[in-house]
Amino acid sequence: MKANFKINGKTFEFEFPPHAKLLDVLRENGFTEVKCGCREGFCGACSVLLDGKLVNSCMIYAASAKDREITTVKKIGTLHEPHPIQEAFVEAGAVQCGYCTPGMVLATYTLLERNPNPTDEEIKEALDGNFCRCTGYVKIIDAVKLAAEKVKEND
């Protein structure tokens, strides 16, 4: 089947089998910033925003994302124009292998959008669908707190 997707502001038409997951369709078409971790909806590496809502793209049929708006971490910020959240992850030392980081950044983005001043507990709750197997979570929580400050400064 064929369908249109609006990814990071641009419209694409992709062909895929009806049972294909959004994760695989994105990765096969070059959006490898969407990482594949567990394929079971636990790890959050494949997080994207679907119409602004944080989802695990491995748990979504590509067909059900037809004509909808998908945001990956590359829309949040780029190497040359990083988002304050991405800078905060770097400064806090919250990036080790970096495989979970795109998902972490997106989870942080949606958290700060609805709650600009999260407590530690609220940060843990917002990021509990994103697993990190390198750094542990202390520096990631530090990064989210730093990101909250940076985002407020930028506003």
Add this chain to the structure above:
Amino acid sequence: MTNYTNYINVGKNKEKVDALALATGEPLFTDDFPLKDPLHIAFLYSPHAHARIKSIDTSEAESTPDVALVLTYKNTPTS
């Protein structure tokens, strides 16, 4: 307190060189490299626990269309 001021790295936080690239999803991990027409592999395990393998008949698997190769102990190097 030890005075670290004479050192370039010791006692100082250093920014990880590729951290920002990773945080923006740029680098390719092994799984991210596109492969053209890759072969797929499937494992067949014994249905019996702790059994002796007396023979393996791979003829049906080998005659299945699109099967490139069937690997058993017979055609794999042992050392």
